[in-house]
Amino acid sequence: xxxxxxxxxxxxxxxxxxxxxxxxxxxxxxxxxxxxxxxxxxxxxxxxxxxxxxxxxxxxxxxxxxxxxxxxxxxxxxxxxxxxxxxxxxxxxxxxxxxxxxxxxxxxxxxxxxxx
Amino acid sequence: xxxxxxxxxxxxxxxxxxxxxxxxxxxxxxxxxxxxxxxxxxxxxxxxxxxxxxxxxxxxxxxxxxxxxxxxxxxxxxxxxxxxxxxxxxxxxxxxxxxxxxxxxxxxxxxx
Numbered sequence: 001x002x003x004x005x006x007x008x009x010x011x012x013x014x015x016x017x018x019x020x021x022x023x024x025x026x027x028x029x030x031x032x033x034x035x036x037x038x039x040x041x042x043x044x045x046x047x048x049x050x051x052x053x054x055x056x057x058x059x060x061x062x063x064x065x066x067x068x069x070x071x072x073x074x075x076x077x078x079x080x081x082x083x084x085x086x087x088x089x090x091x092x093x094x095x096x097x098x099x100x101x102x103x104x105x106x107x108x109x110x111x112x113x114x115x116x
Numbered sequence: 117x118x119x120x121x122x123x124x125x126x127x128x129x130x131x132x133x134x135x136x137x138x139x140x141x142x143x144x145x146x147x148x149x150x151x152x153x154x155x156x157x158x159x160x161x162x163x164x165x166x167x168x169x170x171x172x173x174x175x176x177x178x179x180x181x182x183x184x185x186x187x188x189x190x191x192x193x194x195x196x197x198x199x200x201x202x203x204x205x206x207x208x209x210x211x212x213x214x215x216x217x218x219x220x221x222x223x224x225x226x227x228x
Contacts, residue, residue: 045219102214103172106159
């Protein structure tokens with residue numbers, strides 16, 4: 001069974017600084033998706049960034065980028081130029097690409113606070 | 117494009133009652149998934165529907181059921197409610213199975 005681990009329950013960053021959120025996962029599949037979702041106090045889950053396992057290039061979306069290390073099964077999220085609106089809970093998630101049981105598996109999440 | 121909508125947003129029920137939650141996916145999306153979120157258990161997968169058929173199911177008791185209609189809208193039902201069913205229920209839609217999912221605002225269910 002696939003598992004996703006986010007070992008840091010909380011992190012804090014100064015506004016305008018850079019922060020990296022860690023995530024590791026376990027799977028026997030070779031092709032899959034990895035995601036980072038943001039859940040602000042409104043509880044609306046927002047897709048931040050997506051990475052396909054077969055793509056070597058790390059995904060980037062504006063101030064958000066990932067460091068995908070397939071062999072190490074590591075998938076960290078880097079937030080540059082942190083803003084107050086980045087304060088939220090962040091979830092790392094895994095999804096098998098094909099076949100049955102392609103559910104989205106989430107980590108426990110990390111609460112990010114941004115200091116003004 | 118309108119996002120995923122869920123109704124109702126808030127619900128208070130009594131133990132033993134049943135409840136039905138509704139989810140309308142993004143236009144063109146054919147897959148709908150349901151998740152339960154609680155502080156203790158985090159985000160747990162309930163089930164996923166595609167083309168009116170349940171394709172994946174999580175480890176929840178049979179009191180939790182769902183269905184999908186021909187227009188891709190989905191409902192989930194919880195019968196014989198228990199206090200532990202109090203949670204945020206999130207619906208997510210995707211173009212098809214295994215694509216990225218987009219979430220609705222959730223339904224906050226409180227069981228007293």
